[in-house]
Amino acid sequence: MTSFRNWGVMADWTKPYQTYDPSYVTQQLQAFFSLYEKGYIFQDYKPVYWSPSNRTALAEAELEYDKSHESWSVFVAFQLSSIPDTISSNLPKDARAGVLVWTTTPWTLPANQAVCYSPKHEYCVVQSETSGRCFLVACDVVDNMQHHLKQGLRVLKKFPGAVLKDVTYHHPLHPEREQRLIEGDHVTMEKGTGLVHSAPNHGLEDYQNALKHNMPLDECLVDENGCFTAGAGKELSGHDVLGSGSFVVMKLLEDRIEHVGKYTHSYPYDWRSKKPIIIRSSRQWFINLDKLRTRAVECLEGVKITPETARSMFVNQLKQRPHWCISRQRYWGVPIPVLFRDSTALTSRKFVDHVCNLILQEGSDVWWTAPMDKVVTPEIRNDLKLGPDEKIEKGSDIMDIWLDSGLSWKMVLPESKQADIYLEGGDQIRGWFQSSLITSVALQNQAPYKHIFLHGFTLDSEGRKMSKSLGNVIDPHTVMNGGRDPKLEPAYGIDVLRWWVASHASDNENVTVAQHIFSECHTSVSKLRNTLRFCLGALQDFSREMHLCCYEDLLPLDQFMLHLLYNFHLKVTSQYEALQYNHVCSQMLNFVVNEASSLYFQAVKDRLYCDASNSLTRRSCQTVLSHTLDVLARLTAPVLPHLCEEVFLHHPERKCAQAGVFRQKWPPLPNEWDQKHFEELREPLWKVRDAVNKVTSSSNSKQHDIIISARENAQQYNLLHKLQVEDVATHSGLTDILQVASARFTTSPKAPPAISNTGNDTVLLDEGTGLQVQVLPTTFALCDRCRRHISHAVGQLCKRCDEALEEHRLSLHAC
Structure with a gap:
């Protein structure tokens, strides 16, 4: 919070919400039970993203993708056990025929439970011109298969995919097990053989397809460390599936493997450990999104999204998102408030209320540290219909951190109140934006926000995403206060950093961070500062109460400047409301450089410095400079608060006042300033x-x-x-x-x-x-006082200067 305060972020820092506060944790526990009570939360044994490095389940939002990951690419044949006559009639006598599949996860082959095909495509039997072996493959992929296998393939028989429903094969590692081919909507012809190895314990699509065919899950052969269990067999037991385990599987299947190679592709990694993850089945808690997707999409229709182009991505991710796995296997976090009698989960409103009271009194660690009889009192046992000596255990899972943050609206907003805006990076479409929407729709049937704003990410000078692991992060503290070498890393101050954020990092695109960009921002802020300083300097003898001119008395040029100021105010206000801060900055620079400094200030300096001090012509331009200073300072304040507070501190009429710039109203401007001519x-x-x-x-x-x-x-x-x-x-x-x-x-x-x-x-x-x-x-000749060529004779003052000096002499005499 100290950094946020230093950066000038305006908020009520005396009352921040923190997800580890007991009050927040208890709100979260109550929300969990409400979701459970409404039927949204359930426990199931199904495949989830799993981090072997951290030994926990992960959500999609906790994944990063490495586009240069290398996997094994394996083509392997499963020996056929029975085939219909329509296929076998053209096979050579004693031909060794197999179902040819392709996989980049050979470690999942021991968990194979089926092979999937597409009934919409045509398949065929091909024979290798090299080995003489026969394979079932899709007709559409024969040419690609010849390229990958580096051998000619002769088509012996073609037939519709529907015929494959009567085909069975032997499990690759357990030939005594006979398994069948099943339809699969996820089968495509883009890669592989058109026949997909299915391991429902290790694939989300495989699992969904298995449910469709009423296929029970086998025991998962991979443990929480990502190693094969004893159930996989003594040759595999204990081997890391992403390491030696894959080698052992390929060794066991070497007589069935037709080709092995390396395949570079995008692969999910744990965002914390930066190590690859797997998919494995385990017992977890989920939020059922089948009951929420449609309503969530409907609620999103009423939400403004900046940029609007992100809407389709948000909607598509909502529609395609599987059930949300909300349990994690970690040592610290918000506990899932359930008890277990054997494998049966138990909870109740009374039990959750009791746990909340304990947490408010002793903190959230009480779940882990308190003895069982304190957490489960006789009254709670009675409520859960447990006998006095019946053995139970506290659940050891914690809640997903995205559920922690996704319920922040419940802690911060009054009941049924929507936040005006949620602001985060574009990656939060699958994170905070989505988790907040799902929980809010489930609990209060509306979106928690009226508007979401997606900002981009910072890149280094070479266009790489900034990260601690790459060591290319530029610390905001260094930008503000300077680095070790002031010449290479000068101190720019907070306002330059804020100007960079507004002008470069707020338009939804990724932005490059480099010293030369901060130098350019410093130059821009200096131009604004000089403009404000000029106005301040010109108003030292000006009092609004005594000297302010009404619009009709202003000179035409001064009226022209007020028209420019009016239009500037109109555009900037509109851009602020549209959150187009980069356009706000561009508009400010254009105004101070091209309209204020180059045009008006240059034009009125002669009047300011040479006209009689109390003349209408001078007071006219001072009136406009006073308006310009006031409007420019207020419009600039949201981006450069320290500079604008400084202006108010030194303002000749405001420096004695207590109120600063942020206690002023947004400046309403008179319509008479807007003159179309x-x-x-x-x-x-x-x-x-x-x-x-x-x-x-x-x-x-x-x-x-x-x-x-x-x-x-x-x-x-x-x-x-x-x-x-x-x-x-x-x-x-x-x-x-x-x-x-x-x-x-x-x-x-x-x-x-x-x-x-x-x-x-x-x-x-x-x-x-x-x-x-x-x-x-x-x-005309040069006037020695005003230095303008408007005198009628050399060495003679111009008429205006004569009159100004005379007025000055009279004022001195009057004193």
């Missing part, structure tokens, strides 16, 4: 500015006069005229923006002739309206 003014104004800059690129624009001409009533001409009411002026919004000595407007009945802008001081901007700008050396 100013929006239309942008295009001709930028055209004129570009033309002036082009002509004066090798000289100082302040030493030039301009003449703007067009046909009478030309729209663009009239729009430009709004920035300068007079036909000729040395002080106007237009001269300030263009940074010229004076500007003159003229009209003519006809459009002026088109003049080439190459090497000429006249530029035609619009042939249709005849709008053109002429740039000429000014006839």
Whole structure:
């Protein structure tokens, strides 16, 4: 929590929820029993993801996939024991025929219980031109089989897949066991032989298909350590199935194996140990999703998802998710509150309430440490219909951590209240987002959230995902406070880190983290800081109460700036509401660089520094700078809170006030600031500015006069005229923006002739309206006070400066 506070994360840190708090644990136990009471929770013996390295069951969300994992690729033939005449009629006499299957888990072959086929496809008998052996395979895969086996295959007989229902074969390691071929919807022709080795104890699809065919599970031959049990036979007992066990199986089957190789593919690993997992059957607790999937998908329809493209992935994962295994075999966690009489699980509301009271008094470890007679009192024995001397045991399983976190809504939110937003990485579609949705739908028939936001992940400069194991993680503390070498790892402070998060890491995509990116972010924050600092500096003698001008009294340029500020506020507010923080940052930079600093600040510096201190012209631009500072600080505060608090601390009117920026309301702006004609003014104004800059690129624009001409009533001409009411002026919004000595407007009945802008001081901007700008050396002299070429004689002050100094003298005299 200290880090979150340092990072400026706003929350009630005095009341955080923590999943290990007794109050949280008891809420979770009560939720477990409610789910059990509603019929959602059941115990069963079925295949689950299993981590041999941690000796526990895992959920799909606890898996990572290694795309470069290597497995054994084995083609093995199971000897046929009986085949219908429609198949055997074309077999050579005394032919050795077998069912050819392909597997990348040879350690599961001892657990084989069936071979699956597709009744929709055609199959055939082929004979090896090398060994003379005959095999059953799908017709669609014969060409691929010849490539993989590196031998020619001659097709002897073709027949429909349905014929295979009468075929049986001998178990590969126990020939006395006769097993049959069964239909399987999961059989495809993309890889393998079109016939699938089925080990229901080690495959989720195999298990589902076995249930469909009323096939009971054999004893699981793999223990919790991932080693073969004694039931697998003395040759295999004790061997690691992912290591030596696979070699031993292949050795035992060498006379039946047609080809062995290596196969690189994506394979699941335990997210904690970073070691490969297996699938094995064990007795576990599950949430029955058959009763929840449809309703969960319906509830998700009312949830906003950012980005919306993630919705289909979420829905598909919900629809395809198997029953949720919620039990784990670990030494620390929230216990599953059940007792066992032999293999029968016992629990009740009264028992769970009693356990909750013990936990609130002594902590969650009481389940493991308290004697049985404390956990199971005579009253509880009576409630569970147990005799006083009947032997029972406490369950040793704990709950899945995704059930821990998936019930956080129950701890945090008032009854039936939905969270405004859940925010996490995209991987939480199969994690927290999904576990929260399932538990909430089961317990309160609604989604726990109105909106979920998926952020991306950090990558290093080489595009690799950051992880501790790779040693490529950049610590936020280093970004804030600097590393060992300040030149290589300078201290950027918290606001630069927050700006990086908002501008780079909040648009749902993975983002690269590198020092040069933080340097760019530092530059961006500096531009914002300088803009705010300029406003503060310009307002040291300004009081809103005494000097604020009403909108009608503002100069046209100042009204134009308020229009830009209004539009900026509108766009940023909309982007905040849409959680488009990267666009917020782009909009802020565009505003401070192109509209505030380059355009308006540059234009009003002359007025600020040289006009009479209390003149309307100066107070007009100070009014706009005051509005700009106020709006910009409040809009920037969610991203750069420390900078904006600093602004309020130094604000000439707020530095004595107790309230900071976050105690202010989101700034509502007057509609009168939104003047559409100013929006239309942008295009001709930028055209004129570009033309002036082009002509004066090798000289100082302040030493030039301009003449703007067009046909009478030309729209663009009239729009430009709004920035300068007079036909000729040395002080106007237009001269300030263009940074010229004076500007003159003229009209003519006809459009002026088109003049080439190459090497000429006249530029035609619009042939249709005849709008053109002429740039000429000014006839005015330099004013020694304001440094503008607007004086009528060399060595003489301009009229404006004369009046400003006179006002200053009078004010000194009055004092």
